[in-house]
Amino acid sequence: MARREPLNREKVLDAALALADEEGLDGLSMRRLAKMLGVEAMSLYNHVSNKADLVDGIAERVFAQVELPDPGLPWQRRIREAALGMYRAFRRHPVVPLALATDRSNPTSVRALRPVDALVGALYEAGFDDVGAWRALGAVNGLVFGSLLMSTGGFTNLPEVHAGERNVGAFITRMDPEALPHFSRLLRGTRDGVDPETDFAQALDALIRGLESEPK
Numbered sequence: 001m002a003r004r005e006p007l008n009r010e011k012v013l014d015a016a017l018a019l020a021d022e023e024g025l026d027g028l029s030m031r032r033l034a035k036m037l038g039v040e041a042m043s044l045y046n047h048v049s050n051k052a053d054l055v056d057g058i059a060e061r062v063f064a065q066v067e068l069p070d071p072g073l074p075w076q077r078r079i080r081e082a083a084l085g086m087y088r089a090f091r092r093h094p095v096v097p098l099a100l101a102t103d104r105s106n107p108t109s110v111r112a113l114r115p116v117d118a119l120v121g122a123l124y125e126a127g128f129d130d131v132g133a134w135r136a137l138g139a140v141n142g143l144v145f146g147s148l149l150m151s152t153g154g155f156t157n158l159p160e161v162h163a164g165e166r167n168v169g170a171f172i173t174r175m176d177p178e179a180l181p182h183f184s185r186l187l188r189g190t191r192d193g194v195d196p197e198t199d200f201a202q203a204l205d206a207l208i209r210g211l212e213s214e215p216k
Contacts, residue, residue, distance in 0.1 A: 007039065009047040009057070017058040020095040025055070025104065028095075052104075056112075059105040062096045063112040065089040071121075076208050078122040079140065080201075082115050087144050087200055094152045097145055126211065136211055143200070143207055151196035 005011075015037050020028040030051065034041040048054045066089045069081035090097045099105035107113070119140060123133040177184040 007037065007043065007047060012037070012044060012047045013054070013057040013061055016054050017061055017093065020055075020058060021093055025095050025099055028054070030054075055099050055105045056107045058093075059096045059099055060107045060109055060112040062089050062093045063107065063115060065092075066115040068114060068118050069122075071118075075122040075125045076212065079119060079208055079211070080204060082119045082122070083140050083144055083204055084201060086115055087147065087197070090144070090148055091152065091196070094148065097148050101145060101149075123211075128214070132214065136214070139207060139211075140204075143203055147196070147200040147203065151200075 012033070016028060016033055019033055019036055023032070028051070030041045030044050033054075034044055037044075048057060063086075066082070066085040069078040069085075071078070073081070096105070116137070120133055120137060123136050128136055175184050175187070
């Protein structure tokens with residue numbers, strides 16, 4: 001009989017992230033996670049304090065997947081790469097932005113906050129003061145989370161399927177083009193040509209151009 005490798009926090013969090021990706025945050029429980037790992041639920045408490053610690057841990061792991069921008073790049077490029085990296089990591093694991101947006105997770109470790117620190121550093125280099133950097137960071141975060149919210153159907157659908165692909169058809173069949181001519185035209189014209197990441201990147205570029213023109 002093969003000897004089971006001992007558990008550690010990293011293995012527990014890897015399994016928790018896989019379970020949450022498959023079952024959602026409500027499906028993530030110590031009991032189900034223990035069953036998945038083939039152990040007793042009480043043994044998990046040697047590695048995580050409780051479910052809140054578990055959710056913070058998986059959020060930290062996803063933040064750690066964000067590739068940090070080269071500090072030698074211009075500040076505009078650093079903002080773009082950090083924001084795009086967060087968007088991609090969160091889109092692969094939409095349970096994490098859901099946990100953050102609903103205040104079920106608030107990771108404060110260095111590992112989790114490095115991408116945010118890189119963003120803020122770029123904003124300071126651009127010349128923003130504390131208040132300006134805070135507002136600009138909010139704009140970037142708002143774009144990241146808003147784009148994810150729209151493209152994943154509230155952070156709850158499969159990350160590889162754009163929520164709009166399911167919803168546009170229903171809108172088109174029910175919409176009166178005479179009463180709503182502009183929105184009707186827009187939906188018909190973009191039904192087959194929308195890519196979430198391309199849309200996000202274009203919006204991000206527009207936001208960065210706006211930051212360039214902000215008085216410092």
